[in-house]
Amino acid sequence: MDNINNYHILVADDDSEICDVIELLLSCEGFRVTKVANGNEAIEKVDNGVDLIILDVMMPEKSGFLACAEIRKKTTVPILFLTAKSQDSDKVLGFSAGADDFLSKPFSNVELLSRVKSQLRRYFIYQGKNDIYPNQQLVLKDLTLEMESKAMMRNGNRIDLTETEYQILLLMMSHRNKVFSAENLYESIWNEPYYYDANNTLMVHIRNIRKKLGEDPKHPRYIKTAWGKGYYVD
Structure with missing residues (x-):
């Protein structure tokens, strides 16, 4: 993808180790990354400079589902859920809240990068033609x-x-x-x-x-x- 270093990704997960791994992985690919630990912080950090959001489903203070619904009032950028739950009912809740995709834990680095790049490509390159x-x-x-x-x-x-x-x-x-x-x-x-x-x-x-x-x-x-x-x- 062209000018990949211009993309800013917000990562929200209360597991600091997962956040650190994702930050390292995305940073090595040239993305700029901001990390937060709960749903309320994710909502606060979302602005016009954020190009994609990675949300954990189970977070303190406000769940990923509730945070997603609030974020959708501010932006239409891609939202990728990380979840230990893979039931259809959870996906229904997530998509109803405004999610674009789900990735189940544990996930491979290759799969995460593929999903992130796919969402960015679809949103910023293929849309609007x-x-x-x-x-x-x-x-x-x-x-x-x-x-x-x-x-x-x-x-x-x-x-x-x-x-x-x-x-x-x-x-x-x-x-x-x-x-x-x-x-x-x-x-x-x-x-x-x-x-x-x-x-x-x-x-x-x-x-x-x-x-x-x-x-x-x-x-x-x-x-x-x-x-x-x-x-x-x-």
Whole structure:
């Protein structure tokens, strides 16, 4: 990635050893790192100079989930959760709070770097290329996706989306009736190779989007499932 030393990463974890390891790893790659020990400090440290946030789920004073929800009121930069929990319900909570990705402990240095670079690349390099959408908006039934503001509108009401949710809808709405396999969707959105647990991550995002859109899970109007093949919108 170009000018990687310009990226500033905030790391929040009450385990000082983990924080130190992450700081060393990211610093060696040229990132600038700020460390905090709890959720409240993470919220306080977030400003326009932070480009990505790594949050531990279980922290004193304020959990990663609660901190994430507060941070989302201030910024849309990528948020990567570190967690010892890998249950689907925890991912639902995290994505609902505004997370972009999860990484389970213990994790390898290679995997952490891959996730960090993927999120930064997707957010800062691949986003905002709206020249391929000359109308600057996409319409699906009563939904309108505004590219300039990255807002999803329905009957004049705004639906708040995370960056990942926006990218998923942008891709699918710009290719109506195309069936995207889980692998195709994941690699298109995350810009990294599909891996063993990626389908679960994607399913949770789709579920969360459907919930925000007020979908009936049994009879979805917007994001539909082609059983055994993937997802599509029509």
